Amino acid sequence: MSVPDQTSPRATGTAAVKRGMAEQLKGGVIMDVVTAEQARIAEDAGAVAVMALERVPADIRAQGGIARMSDPDMISSIVSAVSIPVMAKARIGHFVEAQVLQSLGVDYVDESEVLTPADEAHHIDKHAFTVPFVCGATDLGEALRRIAEGAAMIRSKGEAGTGNVVEAVRHMRAIRAGIRKLTTLDETELFVAAKELRAPHDLVAEVARTGKLPVVLFTAGGIATPADAAMMMQLGAEGVFVGSGIFKSGDPAQRAAAIVQATTFSDDPEVIAKVSRGLGEAMVGINVATLPDSERFATRGW
Amino acid sequence: MSGAPTVGVLALQGDVREHLAALTAQGATAVPVRRPEELAAVDGLVLPGGESTTIAKLAVRFGLMDPLRAAVRAGLPVYGSCAGMVLLADRLLAAPAGQETVGGLDVTVRRNAFGRQVDSFESTVRLGGEAVPAVFIRAPWVEEAGPGVEVLGRVVGGEGDGKIVAVRQGDLLATSFHPELTGDRRVHALFVDIVRDARERRSGAVAGDERRADT
Numbered sequence: 199m200s201v202p203d204q205t206s207p208r209a210t211g212t213a214a215v216k217r218g219m220a221e222q223l224k225g226g227v228i229m230d231v232v233t234a235e236q237a238r239i240a241e242d243a244g245a246v247a248v249m250a251l252e253r254v255p256a257d258i259r260a261q262g263g264i265a266r267m268s269d270p271d272m273i274s275s276i277v278s279a280v281s282i283p284v285m286a287k288a289r290i291g292h293f294v295e296a297q298v299l300q301s302l303g304v305d306y307v308d309e310s311e312v313l314t315p316a317d318e319a320h321h322i323d324k325h326a327f328t329v330p331f332v333c334g335a336t337d338l339g340e341a342l343r344r345i346a347e348g349a350a351m352i353r354s355k356g357e358a359g360t361g362n363v364v365e366a367v368r369h370m371r372a373i374r375a376g377i378r379k380l381t382t383l384d385e386t387e388l389f390v391a392a393k394e395l396r397a398p399h400d401l402v403a404e405v406a407r408t409g410k411l412p413v414v415l416f417t418a419g420g421i422a423t424p425a426d427a428a429m430m431m432q433l434g435a436e437g438v439f440v441g442s443g444i445f446k447s448g449d450p451a452q453r454a455a456a457i458v459q460a461t462t463f464s465d466d467p468e469v470i471a472k473v474s475r476g477l478g479e480a481m482v483g484i485n486v487a488t489l490p491d492s493e494r495f496a497t498r499g500w
Numbered sequence: 501m502s503g504a505p506t507v508g509v510l511a512l513q514g515d516v517r518e519h520l521a522a523l524t525a526q527g528a529t530a531v532p533v534r535r536p537e538e539l540a541a542v543d544g545l546v547l548p549g550g551e552s553t554t555i556a557k558l559a560v561r562f563g564l565m566d567p568l569r570a571a572v573r574a575g576l577p578v579y580g581s582c583a584g585m586v587l588l589a590d591r592l593l594a595a596p597a598g599q600e601t602v603g604g605l606d607v608t609v610r611r612n613a614f615g616r617q618v619d620s621f622e623s624t625v626r627l628g629g630e631a632v633p634a635v636f637i638r639a640p641w642v643e644e645a646g647p648g649v650e651v652l653g654r655v656v657g658g659e660g661d662g663k664i665v666a667v668r669q670g671d672l673l674a675t676s677f678h679p680e681l682t683g684d685r686r687v688h689a690l691f692v693d694i695v696r697d698a699r700e701r702r703s704g705a706v707a708g709d710e711r712r713a714d715t
Contacts (some may be wrong), residue, residue: 208623208658215620219680221636222549222582225513241596244557246513246550281596282551283617283638305617305638328618455561462512462558463534 212327216350217308220414223283223351223437224246227427227458228416230254230441232272234279240444243454247305247438248285250276250411253399255312255359256442256481259493267295285332290499291317293326300329306351307331311345311390311498312358312441321499334418336369336496338376342397342405345413352411354435355496356419359442361483363426365496366419367433373415374434380406401456405430419468420494422447425475431464448478505695508533508542510568514557514583518680525685536567544577544671544695547584547602549637549678552611555583556600563580565600567585572604577671577698579691585674586640593643605672606646609660613641613676614660625665625677627653633684634665634677641665641676671698 209215226246231237237248239487252268265286277284283305284407288295290309295316309322311334324331325348329460334355335341341352354373356366378403380488383391390400404412417430418439427438438461447453456473461468467497491497504527509519511532523530523546533539545568547555559565572578572588580588586595587602589609602661617638629715632653642664645651653666653675665676668685671694679687 208621210619210621212622214622214635214681215637217618218635218678219683221515221518222551222637224515224517224550226551226554241553242557244554244561246554265683281594281611282553300618301618303618330617395592458554458558459561462562 209311213350216330217413219283220332220351224414225381225462225470226437227454227461228285228437228439229444229454230439231276231445234275236282236445236450237284239451241280241282243451244458245282245454246437247285248276248280249285249287249308249441250304251287253311254442254445255495256361256446257359258274258312259359259484267292267298267313270302272296273304277303277413288322289313289321289464290315293321293322296327296329296331300327301399304329309333309349311355311495315498319500321347321430324350332416334496334499335373335473337372337393338380338405340499341395341411341415342395342401344372345411346399349413351414351416353416353418355499356417356421357489358419358495359484360420360486360489361422361424361443361446361481362420362486363429364420364486366417366421366430369496370430370433370435371419373411377409378459379407379413420450420486422483424456424470424477427457428460428464428470431461437461443481446481448480453477453480461476503701504529505543505692506531506541507544507546507692507695508538509546509548510531510534510559510561510584511669512556512564513554514548515680516548518613519546519548519581522680522685522688523692528692528695534562534564536564537572539564539567542576543699544579544691545571547578547580547587548690549582549584549680551588552583553596555587557634559602560600562602565602567623568602569604572602572672575671575698576675577673577691577695578602578604578673579673579687579694581678581680582637585609585676587640588672588674604619605667605669605674606649607642608644609640610643611640612638613643613663614639619659621658623658625653626656627686628688631684632679632686634679635681636665636677639665639676642667
Protein backbone atom coordinates (compact mmCIF):
# COMPACT_ATOMS: atom_id res chain seq x y z
CA MET A 199 0.00 0.00 0.00
CA SER A 200 1.42 3.42 -0.89
CA VAL A 201 1.74 5.97 1.85
CA PRO A 202 0.53 9.47 0.99
CA ASP A 203 3.38 11.92 1.38
CA GLN A 204 1.89 14.02 4.20
CA THR A 205 4.59 13.42 6.75
CA SER A 206 5.75 16.48 8.65
CA PRO A 207 9.18 16.70 10.30
CA ARG A 208 9.48 16.01 13.99
CA ALA A 209 8.92 19.09 16.20
CA THR A 210 9.94 19.36 19.86
CA GLY A 211 8.94 22.03 22.38
CA THR A 212 5.62 22.87 20.70
CA ALA A 213 2.68 24.20 22.69
CA ALA A 214 0.87 20.87 22.16
CA VAL A 215 3.80 18.92 23.58
CA LYS A 216 4.31 21.30 26.55
CA ARG A 217 0.63 21.59 27.48
CA GLY A 218 0.03 17.93 26.70
CA MET A 219 2.66 16.95 29.28
CA ALA A 220 0.66 18.76 31.99
CA GLU A 221 -2.52 16.99 30.81
CA GLN A 222 -0.81 13.70 31.68
CA LEU A 223 -0.26 14.86 35.28
CA LYS A 224 -3.94 15.60 35.93
CA GLY A 225 -5.51 14.00 38.96
CA GLY A 226 -2.04 13.52 40.43
CA VAL A 227 0.12 14.85 43.26
CA ILE A 228 3.52 16.51 42.69
CA MET A 229 5.74 16.42 45.78
CA ASP A 230 8.64 18.64 46.89
CA VAL A 231 11.77 16.57 47.60
CA VAL A 232 15.27 17.62 48.64
CA THR A 233 17.11 14.28 48.35
CA ALA A 234 17.11 11.21 46.10
CA GLU A 235 15.83 9.18 49.07
CA GLN A 236 12.80 11.46 49.47
CA ALA A 237 12.21 11.24 45.71
CA ARG A 238 12.02 7.45 45.95
CA ILE A 239 9.60 7.67 48.89
CA ALA A 240 7.42 10.03 46.83
CA GLU A 241 7.50 7.72 43.79
CA ASP A 242 6.61 4.70 45.94
CA ALA A 243 3.70 6.62 47.43
CA GLY A 244 2.26 7.25 43.96
CA ALA A 245 3.45 10.79 43.22
CA VAL A 246 2.92 11.69 39.59
CA ALA A 247 6.10 13.82 39.58
CA VAL A 248 8.60 15.27 42.05
CA MET A 249 9.81 18.85 42.47
CA ALA A 250 13.55 18.92 43.20
CA LEU A 251 14.66 21.80 45.41
CA GLU A 252 17.33 22.55 47.97
CA ARG A 253 15.09 23.50 50.88
CA VAL A 254 11.36 23.04 51.26
CA PRO A 255 9.45 26.33 51.61
CA ALA A 256 9.04 25.91 55.40
CA ASP A 257 12.85 25.85 55.77
CA ILE A 258 13.31 28.76 53.36
CA ARG A 259 10.94 30.71 55.62
CA ALA A 260 12.71 29.65 58.81
CA GLN A 261 16.25 30.22 57.55
CA GLY A 262 15.72 33.34 55.44
CA GLY A 263 18.38 34.58 53.04
CA ILE A 264 18.30 34.37 49.25
CA ALA A 265 16.68 31.20 47.89
CA ARG A 266 18.03 30.08 44.50
CA MET A 267 17.98 27.22 41.99
CA SER A 268 19.28 23.99 43.53
CA ASP A 269 22.74 22.52 43.08
CA PRO A 270 22.86 20.67 39.71
CA ASP A 271 24.41 17.66 41.49
CA MET A 272 21.37 17.35 43.69
CA ILE A 273 18.96 17.73 40.75
CA SER A 274 20.86 15.13 38.69
CA SER A 275 20.84 12.67 41.60
CA ILE A 276 17.05 12.99 41.80
CA VAL A 277 16.64 12.69 38.01
CA SER A 278 18.53 9.40 38.08
CA ALA A 279 16.80 8.11 41.25
CA VAL A 280 13.22 8.00 39.89
CA SER A 281 11.41 7.13 36.68
CA ILE A 282 8.58 9.65 37.14
CA PRO A 283 8.95 13.22 35.78
CA VAL A 284 11.21 15.62 37.68
CA MET A 285 10.47 19.34 37.99
CA ALA A 286 12.78 21.99 39.42
CA LYS A 287 12.44 25.63 40.44
CA ALA A 288 14.04 28.70 38.89
CA ARG A 289 13.79 32.21 40.33
CA ILE A 290 11.20 34.54 38.76
CA GLY A 291 12.91 36.22 35.79
CA HIS A 292 16.13 34.19 36.10
CA PHE A 293 16.31 32.83 32.56
CA VAL A 294 19.83 31.46 33.00
CA GLU A 295 18.76 29.25 35.91
CA ALA A 296 16.02 28.01 33.58
CA GLN A 297 18.56 27.37 30.80
CA VAL A 298 20.66 25.34 33.25
CA LEU A 299 17.64 23.31 34.38
CA GLN A 300 16.72 22.59 30.75
CA SER A 301 20.28 21.39 30.07
CA LEU A 302 20.06 19.06 33.09
CA GLY A 303 17.08 17.33 31.47
CA VAL A 304 14.39 18.26 34.00
CA ASP A 305 10.89 17.66 32.65
CA TYR A 306 9.27 20.90 33.85
CA VAL A 307 10.56 24.21 35.25
CA ASP A 308 8.62 25.98 38.00
CA GLU A 309 9.24 29.74 37.75
CA SER A 310 8.56 30.07 41.44
CA GLU A 311 7.80 32.83 43.91
CA VAL A 312 9.10 30.51 46.66
CA LEU A 313 12.61 31.42 45.50
CA THR A 314 13.82 35.01 45.73
CA PRO A 315 12.84 36.88 42.52
CA ALA A 316 15.72 37.83 40.22
CA ASP A 317 13.82 40.41 38.16
CA GLU A 318 11.29 42.83 39.62
CA ALA A 319 9.55 43.58 36.34
CA HIS A 320 9.94 40.68 33.92
CA HIS A 321 9.14 37.01 34.05
CA ILE A 322 11.08 34.56 31.87
CA ASP A 323 10.21 34.46 28.15
CA LYS A 324 9.08 30.86 28.30
CA HIS A 325 8.44 30.56 24.56
CA ALA A 326 12.21 30.54 24.11
CA PHE A 327 12.55 27.14 25.82
CA THR A 328 11.95 23.52 24.82
CA VAL A 329 11.26 22.54 28.43
CA PRO A 330 7.73 23.49 29.59
CA PHE A 331 7.07 25.88 32.50
CA VAL A 332 4.56 25.99 35.34
CA CYS A 333 3.89 29.36 37.00
CA GLY A 334 1.94 30.50 40.04
CA ALA A 335 -1.06 32.83 39.91
CA THR A 336 -3.31 34.51 42.45
CA ASP A 337 -6.08 35.46 40.02
CA LEU A 338 -7.18 35.06 36.39
CA GLY A 339 -5.31 38.09 35.04
CA GLU A 340 -2.02 36.85 36.48
CA ALA A 341 -2.65 33.34 35.11
CA LEU A 342 -3.29 34.71 31.60
CA ARG A 343 -0.20 36.94 31.71
CA ARG A 344 1.92 33.90 32.52
CA ILE A 345 0.26 31.89 29.72
CA ALA A 346 0.97 34.75 27.30
CA GLU A 347 4.64 34.48 28.28
CA GLY A 348 4.53 30.77 27.44
CA ALA A 349 3.57 29.00 30.68
CA ALA A 350 2.14 25.55 29.81
CA MET A 351 0.64 24.92 33.25
CA ILE A 352 -0.72 27.17 36.02
CA ARG A 353 -0.90 26.58 39.75
CA SER A 354 -2.38 28.68 42.52
CA LYS A 355 0.35 30.33 44.58
CA GLY A 356 -1.16 29.80 47.98
CA GLU A 357 1.23 30.71 50.76
CA ALA A 358 3.93 28.05 50.55
CA GLY A 359 5.58 26.70 53.69
CA THR A 360 2.76 27.64 56.05
CA GLY A 361 0.69 24.46 56.10
CA ASN A 362 -2.25 26.84 55.85
CA VAL A 363 -4.56 26.25 52.91
CA VAL A 364 -6.44 29.55 53.15
CA GLU A 365 -4.46 31.38 50.46
CA ALA A 366 -4.66 28.49 47.98
CA VAL A 367 -8.44 28.55 48.46
CA ARG A 368 -8.52 32.30 47.86
CA HIS A 369 -6.47 32.01 44.65
CA MET A 370 -8.36 29.01 43.27
CA ARG A 371 -11.70 30.70 43.92
CA ALA A 372 -10.44 33.94 42.33
CA ILE A 373 -9.24 32.16 39.18
CA ARG A 374 -12.40 30.09 38.82
CA ALA A 375 -14.72 33.03 39.54
CA GLY A 376 -12.81 35.12 36.99
CA ILE A 377 -13.35 32.42 34.37
CA ARG A 378 -17.07 32.11 35.16
CA LYS A 379 -17.51 35.87 34.92
CA LEU A 380 -15.87 36.00 31.47
CA THR A 381 -18.32 33.41 30.13
CA THR A 382 -21.21 35.81 30.86
CA LEU A 383 -19.79 38.76 28.87
CA ASP A 384 -20.54 39.69 25.27
CA GLU A 385 -17.89 40.35 22.59
CA THR A 386 -17.78 44.10 23.23
CA GLU A 387 -17.39 43.69 26.97
CA LEU A 388 -14.42 41.33 26.50
CA PHE A 389 -12.22 44.23 25.36
CA VAL A 390 -12.75 46.05 28.66
CA ALA A 391 -12.36 42.77 30.54
CA ALA A 392 -8.95 42.27 28.89
CA LYS A 393 -7.93 45.77 29.92
CA GLU A 394 -9.05 45.20 33.51
CA LEU A 395 -7.40 41.78 33.70
CA ARG A 396 -4.22 43.26 32.13
CA ALA A 397 -4.17 40.21 29.86
CA PRO A 398 -4.09 39.72 26.06
CA HIS A 399 -7.52 39.98 24.44
CA ASP A 400 -7.14 36.75 22.42
CA LEU A 401 -6.56 34.70 25.60
CA VAL A 402 -9.45 36.46 27.37
CA ALA A 403 -11.73 35.68 24.41
CA GLU A 404 -10.58 32.04 24.39
CA VAL A 405 -11.37 31.60 28.09
CA ALA A 406 -14.76 33.28 27.61
CA ARG A 407 -15.55 30.85 24.78
CA THR A 408 -14.31 27.62 26.41
CA GLY A 409 -15.01 28.32 30.09
CA LYS A 410 -11.59 27.05 31.12
CA LEU A 411 -7.94 28.05 31.05
CA PRO A 412 -6.11 26.95 27.89
CA VAL A 413 -3.66 25.04 30.13
CA VAL A 414 -3.98 22.69 33.10
CA LEU A 415 -4.71 24.32 36.49
CA PHE A 416 -3.18 22.79 39.63
CA THR A 417 -3.23 24.00 43.22
CA ALA A 418 -0.23 24.72 45.44
CA GLY A 419 0.69 26.49 48.64
CA GLY A 420 -0.17 25.29 52.14
CA ILE A 421 -1.74 21.89 51.38
CA ALA A 422 -0.94 19.66 54.40
CA THR A 423 -3.67 17.02 54.76
CA PRO A 424 -5.66 14.60 52.57
CA ALA A 425 -8.76 16.72 53.23
CA ASP A 426 -6.92 19.87 52.07
CA ALA A 427 -6.03 18.16 48.79
CA ALA A 428 -9.58 16.87 48.28
CA MET A 429 -11.10 20.29 49.00
CA MET A 430 -8.83 21.94 46.41
CA MET A 431 -9.86 19.31 43.84
CA GLN A 432 -13.53 19.95 44.59
CA LEU A 433 -12.86 23.68 44.15
CA GLY A 434 -11.72 22.96 40.60
CA ALA A 435 -8.01 22.15 40.78
CA GLU A 436 -6.92 19.49 38.29
CA GLY A 437 -4.12 18.24 40.53
CA VAL A 438 -2.08 19.11 43.62
CA PHE A 439 1.42 20.29 44.50
CA VAL A 440 2.46 19.45 48.06
CA GLY A 441 5.55 21.19 49.35
CA SER A 442 6.56 21.12 52.98
CA GLY A 443 3.39 19.23 53.98
CA ILE A 444 4.83 15.76 53.43
CA PHE A 445 8.45 15.72 54.52
CA LYS A 446 7.83 18.09 57.44
CA SER A 447 5.23 15.69 58.87
CA GLY A 448 5.57 12.76 61.26
CA ASP A 449 5.23 9.89 58.75
CA PRO A 450 6.05 11.16 55.24
CA ALA A 451 5.51 7.87 53.34
CA GLN A 452 2.07 7.29 54.81
CA ARG A 453 0.99 10.93 54.48
CA ALA A 454 2.19 11.05 50.87
CA ALA A 455 0.18 7.94 49.96
CA ALA A 456 -2.86 9.30 51.81
CA ILE A 457 -2.77 12.61 49.92
CA VAL A 458 -2.46 10.75 46.60
CA GLN A 459 -5.52 8.64 47.38
CA ALA A 460 -7.54 11.60 48.63
CA THR A 461 -6.76 13.44 45.38
CA THR A 462 -8.03 10.56 43.23
CA PHE A 463 -11.15 10.04 45.38
CA SER A 464 -11.64 13.71 46.24
CA ASP A 465 -15.44 13.33 46.00
CA ASP A 466 -15.62 10.32 48.35
CA PRO A 467 -15.57 11.30 52.07
CA GLU A 468 -15.36 7.65 53.15
CA VAL A 469 -12.06 7.19 51.32
CA ILE A 470 -10.74 10.49 52.71
CA ALA A 471 -11.72 9.45 56.24
CA LYS A 472 -10.05 6.08 55.81
CA VAL A 473 -6.75 7.46 54.55
CA SER A 474 -6.74 10.25 57.18
CA ARG A 475 -6.71 7.79 60.12
CA GLY A 476 -3.55 7.51 62.20
CA LEU A 477 -1.45 9.75 59.99
CA GLY A 478 0.51 11.19 62.91
CA GLU A 479 1.60 14.80 63.20
CA ALA A 480 0.86 17.18 60.35
CA MET A 481 3.42 19.90 59.78
CA VAL A 482 3.27 22.72 62.31
CA GLY A 483 1.42 25.52 60.60
CA ILE A 484 1.67 29.28 60.41
CA ASN A 485 -1.35 31.56 60.56
CA VAL A 486 -1.04 33.56 57.33
CA ALA A 487 -2.80 36.57 58.90
CA THR A 488 0.15 37.02 61.28
CA LEU A 489 2.72 37.04 58.45
CA PRO A 490 4.11 40.49 57.69
CA ASP A 491 3.87 41.47 54.01
CA SER A 492 7.64 41.19 53.64
CA GLU A 493 7.43 37.47 54.46
CA ARG A 494 4.65 36.63 52.01
CA PHE A 495 5.64 34.71 48.89
CA ALA A 496 2.34 35.13 47.03
CA THR A 497 2.90 38.86 46.45
CA ARG A 498 6.05 38.07 44.42
CA GLY A 499 5.44 38.09 40.67
CA TRP A 500 3.38 40.58 38.70
CA MET B 501 -28.88 -5.39 21.50
CA SER B 502 -29.17 -1.74 20.43
CA GLY B 503 -28.09 1.69 21.64
CA ALA B 504 -24.70 3.23 22.20
CA PRO B 505 -21.98 1.04 23.69
CA THR B 506 -20.80 2.07 27.16
CA VAL B 507 -17.06 2.71 27.19
CA GLY B 508 -15.27 3.39 30.47
CA VAL B 509 -12.11 5.42 31.00
CA LEU B 510 -9.95 4.34 33.93
CA ALA B 511 -10.06 7.53 36.02
CA LEU B 512 -7.39 7.03 38.68
CA GLN B 513 -5.10 9.68 37.16
CA GLY B 514 -4.26 11.12 33.73
CA ASP B 515 -5.96 12.75 30.74
CA VAL B 516 -9.34 11.18 31.43
CA ARG B 517 -11.46 14.12 30.28
CA GLU B 518 -9.95 14.14 26.78
CA HIS B 519 -10.67 10.44 26.29
CA LEU B 520 -14.24 10.83 27.57
CA ALA B 521 -14.78 13.65 25.04
CA ALA B 522 -13.22 11.67 22.16
CA LEU B 523 -15.36 8.60 22.92
CA THR B 524 -18.54 10.68 23.22
CA ALA B 525 -17.75 12.23 19.82
CA GLN B 526 -17.71 8.68 18.37
CA GLY B 527 -21.20 7.95 19.66
CA ALA B 528 -20.25 5.95 22.76
CA THR B 529 -21.64 6.51 26.24
CA ALA B 530 -18.41 7.41 28.02
CA VAL B 531 -18.09 6.97 31.79
CA PRO B 532 -15.21 7.29 34.28
CA VAL B 533 -14.23 4.03 36.04
CA ARG B 534 -12.61 4.02 39.50
CA ARG B 535 -14.29 1.05 41.20
CA PRO B 536 -14.77 -2.67 40.42
CA GLU B 537 -18.56 -2.29 40.13
CA GLU B 538 -18.09 0.51 37.58
CA LEU B 539 -15.70 -1.70 35.61
CA ALA B 540 -18.28 -4.48 35.54
CA ALA B 541 -20.80 -2.22 33.80
CA VAL B 542 -18.80 -1.25 30.68
CA ASP B 543 -18.59 -2.81 27.19
CA GLY B 544 -15.03 -1.55 26.68
CA LEU B 545 -12.34 0.35 28.60
CA VAL B 546 -9.72 3.00 27.86
CA LEU B 547 -6.51 3.14 29.89
CA PRO B 548 -5.61 6.82 29.48
CA GLY B 549 -2.36 8.70 29.25
CA GLY B 550 -0.85 9.59 32.59
CA GLU B 551 1.89 8.29 34.83
CA SER B 552 1.87 4.50 34.53
CA THR B 553 3.57 3.90 37.91
CA THR B 554 0.96 6.05 39.68
CA ILE B 555 -2.00 4.47 37.90
CA ALA B 556 -0.71 0.95 38.64
CA LYS B 557 -0.15 1.71 42.33
CA LEU B 558 -3.61 3.22 42.74
CA ALA B 559 -5.18 0.27 40.90
CA VAL B 560 -3.51 -2.15 43.33
CA ARG B 561 -4.39 -0.07 46.42
CA PHE B 562 -8.04 0.22 45.46
CA GLY B 563 -8.52 -3.43 44.56
CA LEU B 564 -8.92 -2.74 40.86
CA MET B 565 -5.85 -4.53 39.49
CA ASP B 566 -7.21 -8.08 39.77
CA PRO B 567 -10.65 -7.17 38.33
CA LEU B 568 -8.86 -5.41 35.45
CA ARG B 569 -6.77 -8.50 34.73
CA ALA B 570 -9.82 -10.74 34.93
CA ALA B 571 -11.76 -8.43 32.58
CA VAL B 572 -8.98 -8.49 29.96
CA ARG B 573 -8.77 -12.30 30.24
CA ALA B 574 -12.54 -12.52 29.79
CA GLY B 575 -12.26 -10.58 26.52
CA LEU B 576 -13.16 -6.99 27.45
CA PRO B 577 -12.02 -4.68 24.61
CA VAL B 578 -9.35 -2.32 25.98
CA TYR B 579 -7.50 0.59 24.38
CA GLY B 580 -4.38 2.04 26.06
CA SER B 581 -2.66 5.30 25.05
CA CYS B 582 0.90 5.99 26.24
CA ALA B 583 0.76 5.03 29.95
CA GLY B 584 -2.17 2.82 28.93
CA MET B 585 0.09 0.98 26.50
CA VAL B 586 2.57 0.39 29.34
CA LEU B 587 -0.25 -0.95 31.53
CA LEU B 588 -1.47 -3.36 28.83
CA ALA B 589 1.98 -4.79 28.12
CA ASP B 590 2.94 -8.29 29.27
CA ARG B 591 6.61 -7.24 29.59
CA LEU B 592 8.31 -3.91 30.45
CA LEU B 593 11.77 -2.45 29.93
CA ALA B 594 13.13 0.58 31.83
CA ALA B 595 10.43 0.36 34.48
CA PRO B 596 10.98 0.67 38.25
CA ALA B 597 11.52 -2.72 39.91
CA GLY B 598 8.20 -4.33 40.75
CA GLN B 599 5.99 -2.13 38.56
CA GLU B 600 2.82 -4.11 37.98
CA THR B 601 0.84 -4.13 34.77
CA VAL B 602 -2.62 -5.31 33.79
CA GLY B 603 -1.07 -7.22 30.91
CA GLY B 604 -2.82 -9.16 28.17
CA LEU B 605 -0.98 -7.65 25.22
CA ASP B 606 1.86 -9.96 24.09
CA VAL B 607 4.44 -7.20 23.67
CA THR B 608 7.60 -5.88 25.31
CA VAL B 609 7.23 -2.13 25.90
CA ARG B 610 10.09 0.24 26.69
CA ARG B 611 8.99 3.05 29.02
CA ASN B 612 10.06 6.65 28.18
CA ALA B 613 11.76 5.16 25.12
CA PHE B 614 12.03 8.44 23.21
CA GLY B 615 13.60 10.23 26.21
CA ARG B 616 12.58 12.88 28.71
CA GLN B 617 10.12 15.74 28.26
CA VAL B 618 12.60 17.92 26.30
CA ASP B 619 12.60 15.09 23.71
CA SER B 620 8.78 14.90 23.52
CA PHE B 621 7.58 15.68 20.01
CA GLU B 622 4.86 16.06 17.42
CA SER B 623 5.25 14.03 14.27
CA THR B 624 3.42 11.90 11.76
CA VAL B 625 2.69 8.21 12.18
CA ARG B 626 1.89 5.74 9.43
CA LEU B 627 -1.32 4.10 10.55
CA GLY B 628 -2.42 1.51 8.01
CA GLY B 629 -2.00 3.43 4.75
CA GLU B 630 -2.65 6.82 6.25
CA ALA B 631 -0.48 9.56 7.72
CA VAL B 632 -1.83 10.53 11.13
CA PRO B 633 -0.63 13.52 13.20
CA ALA B 634 0.61 12.32 16.58
CA VAL B 635 1.80 13.79 19.90
CA PHE B 636 4.41 11.80 21.82
CA ILE B 637 5.01 12.75 25.48
CA ARG B 638 7.76 10.88 27.35
CA ALA B 639 6.40 8.11 25.20
CA PRO B 640 7.02 4.35 25.19
CA TRP B 641 7.54 2.20 22.12
CA VAL B 642 6.97 -1.49 21.41
CA GLU B 643 10.36 -3.17 21.43
CA GLU B 644 9.06 -6.63 20.52
CA ALA B 645 5.64 -7.88 19.46
CA GLY B 646 4.45 -11.48 19.76
CA PRO B 647 3.18 -13.49 16.77
CA GLY B 648 -0.50 -12.71 17.44
CA VAL B 649 0.07 -8.96 17.49
CA GLU B 650 -0.76 -6.86 14.44
CA VAL B 651 1.49 -3.83 13.96
CA LEU B 652 -0.73 -0.86 13.02
CA GLY B 653 1.70 2.04 13.11
CA ARG B 654 5.35 3.03 13.10
CA VAL B 655 7.27 6.24 13.71
CA VAL B 656 8.46 8.04 10.59
CA GLY B 657 11.91 9.67 10.68
CA GLY B 658 14.07 10.95 13.52
CA GLU B 659 15.08 9.08 16.66
CA GLY B 660 13.42 5.68 16.76
CA ASP B 661 12.56 5.74 13.03
CA GLY B 662 10.46 2.67 12.23
CA LYS B 663 9.74 1.80 15.87
CA ILE B 664 6.32 0.27 16.53
CA VAL B 665 3.93 2.77 18.13
CA ALA B 666 0.48 1.28 17.45
CA VAL B 667 -0.59 -2.35 17.85
CA ARG B 668 -3.69 -4.51 17.95
CA GLN B 669 -4.17 -8.00 19.32
CA GLY B 670 -7.78 -9.14 18.99
CA ASP B 671 -9.85 -6.60 20.91
CA LEU B 672 -6.83 -5.00 22.59
CA LEU B 673 -5.49 -1.80 21.04
CA ALA B 674 -2.53 0.35 22.13
CA THR B 675 -0.75 3.49 20.92
CA SER B 676 2.41 5.23 22.17
CA PHE B 677 0.93 8.58 21.18
CA HIS B 678 -2.09 10.58 22.35
CA PRO B 679 -4.90 10.81 19.76
CA GLU B 680 -7.08 12.21 22.59
CA LEU B 681 -4.95 15.40 22.49
CA THR B 682 -4.87 16.08 18.75
CA GLY B 683 -8.50 16.00 17.66
CA ASP B 684 -7.79 13.27 15.08
CA ARG B 685 -10.49 10.75 15.93
CA ARG B 686 -9.46 7.75 13.77
CA VAL B 687 -8.04 5.70 16.65
CA HIS B 688 -11.06 6.30 18.88
CA ALA B 689 -13.38 5.51 15.96
CA LEU B 690 -11.53 2.22 15.45
CA PHE B 691 -11.79 1.37 19.15
CA VAL B 692 -15.50 2.16 19.40
CA ASP B 693 -16.03 -0.10 16.36
CA ILE B 694 -14.09 -2.86 18.13
CA VAL B 695 -16.32 -2.42 21.20
CA ARG B 696 -19.51 -2.49 19.07
CA ASP B 697 -18.39 -5.65 17.25
CA ALA B 698 -17.45 -7.38 20.49
CA ARG B 699 -20.83 -6.53 21.97
CA GLU B 700 -22.58 -7.82 18.84
CA ARG B 701 -20.66 -11.09 19.09
CA ARG B 702 -21.48 -11.50 22.76
CA SER B 703 -25.15 -10.71 22.41
CA GLY B 704 -25.22 -12.85 19.25
CA ALA B 705 -23.84 -15.77 21.19
CA VAL B 706 -26.36 -15.56 24.01
CA ALA B 707 -29.39 -14.02 22.32
CA GLY B 708 -29.19 -14.49 18.56
CA ASP B 709 -32.92 -15.09 18.26
CA GLU B 710 -33.76 -11.93 20.14
CA ARG B 711 -31.63 -9.83 17.81
CA ARG B 712 -33.24 -11.30 14.72
CA ALA B 713 -36.63 -10.52 16.19
CA ASP B 714 -35.56 -6.87 16.66
CA THR B 715 -34.75 -6.25 13.00
